[in-house]
Amino acid sequence: MDTSSPSAxxxxxxxxxxVGRRVRTVVQxxxxxxxxxxxxxxxxxxxxxxxxxxxxxxxxxEVCGIAESxxxxxxDVCTDFxxxxxxxxxxxxxxxANDKFKHLFL
Numbered sequence: 001m002d003t004s005s006p007s008a009x010x011x012x013x014x015x016x017x018x019v020g021r022r023v024r025t026v027v028q029x030x031x032x033x034x035x036x037x038x039x040x041x042x043x044x045x046x047x048x049x050x051x052x053x054x055x056x057x058x059x060x061x062e063v064c065g066i067a068e069s070x071x072x073x074x075x076d077v078c079t080d081f082x083x084x085x086x087x088x089x090x091x092x093x094x095x096x097a098n099d100k101f102k103h104l105f106l
Contacts, residue, residue: 005022006022006105007022007023007024007064008021008022008023008024008097008098008105009023009024009025009093009094009097009098009105010023010024010025010067010094010098011025011041011042011043011045011090011091011094011095012041012042012043012044012045012046012047012071013043013045014094014095014098015041015045015047015067015070015071015073016070017098018067019067019068019069019070020066020067020068021066021067022064022065022066022067023063023064023065023066023067023073024062024063024064025041025042025047025062025063025073025094026041026042026060026061026062026063026081026085026087026090027039027040027041027042027047027049027060027061027063028040028058028059028060028061028087029055029056029057029058029059029060029061030046030057031057033048036048036049036050036052036072037049037052037055037061039061039063042087042088042090042091042094043091043094045071046071047071047072047073048071048072048073049061049063049065049072049073049075049078050068050072050073050074050075051065051074051075051076052075052078053075053078053080055078055080058083059080059081059082059083060080060081060082060083060085060087061078061079061080061081062078062079062081063075063077063078064076064077064078065077
């Protein structure tokens with residue numbers, strides 16, 4: 001495991017805290033617009049993903065990459081989680097990783 005460049009766990013709300021840094025999130029694919037994937041974060045925000053692989057609409061996808069803005073990520077690695085994914089626990093993890101327990105994650 002490469003620990004030289006850790007990724008912050010983010011949802012749509014916390015993405016803005018990590019612009020310019022490496023992040024990790026999960027989105028539900030909504031479609032493609034202008035060559036970019038459009039997804040809904042686990043807390044309901046609309047995010048655009050540049051460089052994402054082609055994943056069917058309604059699938060959940062993990063995205064690792066650089067946060068370019070409070071609503072976009074340039075993906076380095078994407079993983080298709082399919083349709084059987086519960087976003088609630090991941091959203092809870094993002095809240096804990098960026099608040100009370102952030103010292104455990106970064």
